[in-house]
Amino acid sequence: MRNKIFKIGGRVLLISCLLLSFSCKKLLDVSPEDAVExxxxxxxxxxANAAVIGIYGQLQTIADRYMVLNELRGDLVSPTINADRYLREISEHNVSADNPWADPKPFxxxxxxxxxxxANFKIMLRDAKFRQEEYNQRYADIIAVRAWLYLQVGIHWGNVPYVTDPLASIDDLKDSSKFPKVSFNDLLDKLIASMQGIYLDGYTSTTATGSNSNSLLTTVDGYSTGLMFINKRCLLGDLNxxxxxxxxxSTQYRYVTEQGYRNDQGAGNISFWQYKATYSNFNIVYNIGSDEQSLKDDNTDVAGWRSIFGSTAQGTDISAEWIWTMPFDKNFAPTNPFIDLFSNQGGRYLLTASQFAMDKWNSETQANGFPYDARGKLSVRTVNGKPVIMKPLYLYLNGPNFTALNPLQKQGRWLLYRTATLNLHFAEAACRDNYLDVAYALTNAGVIQVFSGIFPTRAVVGTGRNVPTDATNIMITHRPAPYDLDARYGDVPSYRGPWNRQIGTRSRANLNWLPTSLINNAPNAGGDQIGLENAIIQEDAEELAFEGQRWGDLLRVSLHRNDMSFIAEAVYQKLLRDGNPNASTAKAKLLSKDGVYLPFKM
Structure with a gap:
């Protein structure tokens, strides 16, 4: 067995420094050339805590790789004139052997x-260096990180080696006779099995966290460590x-969405809005309501949809939306990589929104009649005459006209998983499970609207709801678990179900509802499953753009349909509308199932 733990260089990773229960100097004293017995x-x-924390800190070193592979390979992000050939290759799906972005070794x-x-945790347990419960908690933390990394490897490289034993060197993986590749589906089976055998729960009363250990949950310098860990149930839901x-x-997603309800303990509101897209959190709003220029897209917006990405608060509102996010601090390494990728101030401005992405937002109509989806205007802004992807930059470009007040202070967040991601994945699973009305409600209109008997009446977001006087029976009682969502809302007698405020990401964005022809209210009967799934993936694009979800969303649907034209057409349209002459070549490659994966070379 290998008897050396990972090396930690002289530059301290932010997460390590924030979470360590002992001095950061202990890490500073370890040089890159040294290994520790x-x-x-x-x-x-x-x-043991230090091992968990150090591994989470290492995740930050692949943040730029995660973003490039999951967004630039898809249809929403394009290289700028400043991008080098390697980024262009990723976008065009024509990767050369020396392309550093296509290297799986960092993962x-x-x-x-x-x-x-x-392996060392097992030795500690054997030698009674910590209790069984302490072992189980930290073991679960590391298993979840490894499963997430393997999921990323499978998404981008397809058939890959699955190794769970410690190795003397990563170069050992080059021996394919010892470490044969497994198919993506076999990999998923192994990851699901590994996750099913661990502690899945580790939540505080008001926020979700992937860590089960109270000793790892704290607040340091304004950063809540509870949001820095993978949520294990979200991950297990995604693997399934x-x-x-x-x-x-859906069972895992449902559990997380109702976590606040179980832990509310009489606090009042948490049970109704935490981890659900509700009318009470992060709506697209206007200062006046009828004037397009009154859209809250400036620095005064501290409550609307943009504040999901730009608020510096660490309070309950942000915790209601963000489930997993890691901070980049101006005082610690590693430097926020998203500034170089996206910003034209203080950065290299290598990537920007594709024309295809802008066309998606501009194809929508809001409930107030404006011919666009306002999330596009809040996700991409014109800065110094150029379109700039703003979601990862709002904590950096926060001066007048979105200029960097101090270009050398490169703070920010890595935005990994949030309520909208959870709800849209829940909707996708429900749609695939042929509960189209549930999927429609989650995405689009809200459980109470779809199942209250007044559907499709539409209420204006944030001004109340058109619900019956006595709605105590509004519950999807004719659906089996996990689709029996309780949205009861009545006063005779008074009762509030946990789903009564949920309205879906489209209503939260103040968009018109999707056509009712997509669904049939009878369970497992009728409706347009493919059409609704298309609409959900379209909603993924408009809500979750530039958050590292896009390539996976396109690939997953293509694999489930056994039809690679879905992903091939999306990439083709991006390249075509950007005037890229290699659009047809990329499409032809992606039509093959093997063509969607990067070449695996160690």
């Missing part, structure tokens, strides 16, 4: 460190969604 570093619970290096930590286990996926 495991027996001297897995002595007690603090050392596998962290996976190998996960394997080392897990990828594998086609739709009821299992």
């Amino acid at each position: 495991a027996k001297n570093n897995y002595r007690n619970i603090n050392d 596998y290096k962290i996976i190998m460190n996960c394997n080392d930590a897990l 969604l990828w594998r086609g286990n739709y009821t299992d996926a």
Whole structure:
């Protein structure tokens, strides 16, 4: 067994410094050339915490890679004139052998460190250096990180080696006889099995966190560490969604959406709006209501949809939307990589929104009649005459006219998973499970509107709802779990179900509802499943653009349909509308199932 833990260089990773229960200087004293004997570093619970924290810190080093592979390979992001040939290759799906973005080793290096930590945790347990419960908690933390990394590897490289034992060197993976590749579906089965055997719950009363350990949950310098860990149930739901286990996926998603309800303990509001797209949080709003220029898209917007990405608050509103996010601090390494990728102030401005992305937002109509989806105007802004992707930059470009008040202070967040992601994946699973009306409600109109008997009456977002005087029976009682969503809202007697405020991401964005022809209110009968799934993936694009979800959304649907034309056409349209002469070549490649994966070279 390998007896050396991962190396931590002289530059301290932010997450490590924030979460360590002992001095950061301990890490600063380790040089990049040194390795530390495991027996001297897995002595007690603090050392086990340090292993968890160090691995999470390493995730930040692949943030730019995560964004490039998951967004630039898709249809919403294009390279600017400043981009080099390697980024252009990724966008055009014509990757050369030396392309650094297509190298799987950065993912596998962290996976190998996960394997080392897990092996040493077992030794600690054997030697009674921590209790069984403490072992189970930290074991679960590392298993979840490894599963997430392997999911990313499978999404982008397809058939890959699956290694769970510690290795002396990552170069050992080059021996295919010892480490044969497994198919993506086999990989998913292994990841689901590994996740099913761990502690899945680790929540505080008001926020979700992937860590089960109270010693890892704190607030340091304004950063809530509870949002820095993978939510294990969201991850298990996603793994099942990828594998086609739709009821299992929905079960996990439903559990997370109702977490606040279980933990409310009489607080009043948490039960109704946490982890659901509700009318009380993050709506597209206007200062006046009838004037397009009154859209809250400036720095005064502290309550609307844009504040999801630009608010510096760490309070309950942000915790109601964000489930997993990591901070980049101006005082710690690594430097926020998104500034170089997206900003034309203080950055290299390598990537921007595709014309195809803008066309998607401009194809919508809002409930107030404006011919666009306002989320586009809040996601992409014109800065210095250029279109700039703003979601990852709102904490950096926060001066007048969205200029960097101090270009050298490159703070920001890595936005990984939030309420909208959870609800849209829940909708996709429900649609695939043929509960189209549930999927429609989650995406578009809200459970109470679809199942109250007054559908399709539409209320104006944020001004109240058109609900019956006595709505105590509004519950999807004729649906089996996990689709029996309780949206009861009545006063005789008084009762509020946990879903009564949920309105869906489209209504939250103040958009017109999707056509009712997409659904049939009878369970497992009728409706347009493919049409509704298309609409959900379109909504994914407009709500979750530039958050690292896009390539996975396109690929997953293509694989489930066994029709690669879905993803091929999306990329073709991006390249075509950007005037790229390689559009047809890219489309032809992506029509093959093998063509959607990067070449796996170690």
